[in-house]
Amino acid sequence: MLHRVLMLALLLVLPASAQADNYSIGTGGQSGIYYPFGGALAKVWSDKVPEVNVKAEVTAASVENTIKVVRGDMIAGIAMGNVVLDAYKGEGKFRSAMPVNTLFALYPNLVHAISLENSGISSLADLKGKRISLGAPASGTAVTSAALLESIGIDVKKDIKAVYLNYSETTNALANGQIDAGFIVGGQGVGAVTQVALTHKVNIIPVSAAESAAFIKQHPAYSSYTIPADVYNNVGAVATLSVWNVIVVSAKMSDEMAFNLTKAAFENMTEVQKVVKVAEATTPDNAGRLEGVPLHPGAQKYLDSLAK
Known part of the structure; x- marks a missing residue:
């Protein structure tokens, strides 16, 4: 009887403590x-x-x-x-x-605005009218990419065809020609960018000094950053933005x-x-x-x- 009482007591106590x-x-x-x-x-x-x-x-x-x-x-x-x-x-x-x-x-997280090398996209301004992944819904990438485009006068609701994809979905869609460019805001050497750069010739779109200065003025949590050459396969040094996680x-x-x-x-x-x-x-x-x-x-x- 005592054994049963002890077992019952344990059953009552364990779930609560495990949950806590x-x-x-x-x-x-x-x-x-x-x-x-x-x-x-x-x-x-x-x-x-x-x-x-x-x-x-x-x-x-x-x-x-x-x-x-x-x-x-x-x-x-x-x-x-x-x-x-x-x-x-x-x-x-x-x-x-x-x-x-x-x-x-x-x-620090780095802004990677990526396109394929043969896309003809060489600046943020070139993204107007294009199919762009802004990042996963409710992600920091989506917040940053929208704010960056808005800061250079691109309305994400009117001036681009925006989709919201996570890192791997973005690089897969880029590789398959379903989007023209996509944003990945992640640490230097982030896996999704590393992997797509091994199988495709990619371009990381630079953020110019003027674009960077204007954006940082509006969003002081950011700073300018240069991704060194060869962090990603066949990609040279790129000026961009960073923000700490x-x-x-x-x-x-x-x-x-x-x-x-x-x-x-x-x-x-x-x-x-x-x-x-x-x-x-x-x-x-x-x-x-x-x-x-x-x-x-x-x-x-x-x-x-x-x-x-």
């Missing part, structure tokens, strides 16, 4: 860098933070991750800094200010949880670097790279402890 301890980190599509980065971070957190079990969740990326973090559906999300800044201010895709903080910045969390997260997640991440970043090379940029010195959105007090406490 399981979390997810929002990433992106499986052909980008967010997913493996999030998976590596999830493993570190699961292994090193007591009573925390985290899995990487495939999502539409930045906007979705930011919303789900605020709703409490995720413990954290990877997102582009401009999207998190918009959420914090209640601008862009966000109708009102959202209670978001960051734990730390990850690495961050770990976004709810401002309501406890200080203890934020401290523990940040501490575990930085003390085990070499494990993440084995999975994603861009994690070499994820350092305490770069943690506050996104200006305008506060670091979570718990994350700041950990960073302050390093200075002592």
Whole structure:
């Protein structure tokens, strides 16, 4: 009888504790860098933070991750800094200010506006009237590409034939002639661009100095960046834009949880670097790279402890 009572007690307790301890980190599509980065971070957190079990969740990326973090559906999300800044201010895709903080910045995302070499497209202005993938719906890529085109006078609803595809869908559609160009905003060496450049002669459309300056003035989360030659097969150095990715969390997260997640991440970043090379940029010195959105007090406490 006692044995049965104990078993019943365990059955009642286990589901609740399992549910309380399981979390997810929002990433992106499986052909980008967010997913493996999030998976590596999830493993570190699961292994090193007591009573925390985290899995990487495939999502539409930045906007979705930011919303789900605020709703409490995720413990954290990877997102582009401009999207998190918009959420914090209640601008862009966000109708009102959202209670978001960051734990730390990850690495810079680069704007890849890609076309095939024989397309005749050599500038952003040439995209007018063309079939363009602006990125997956509710992604940072879609936010950035639309804003960039609008900044040079191209109305994405009237002046182009816009479609919304994720990284791999974009490069497949480009290779198959279904679109003329597409945007991928991802880390240097992002897999989808690397792969299509191995099988097709691709062109990464430059962002001119004047276009870059005008865009940065409107969107201060960005900076100019030059992709070095030969990062992608047979592609020379290209001037473009960059924006830092961050770990976004709810401002309501406890200080203890934020401290523990940040501490575990930085003390085990070499494990993440084995999975994603861009994690070499994820350092305490770069943690506050996104200006305008506060670091979570718990994350700041950990960073302050390093200075002592």
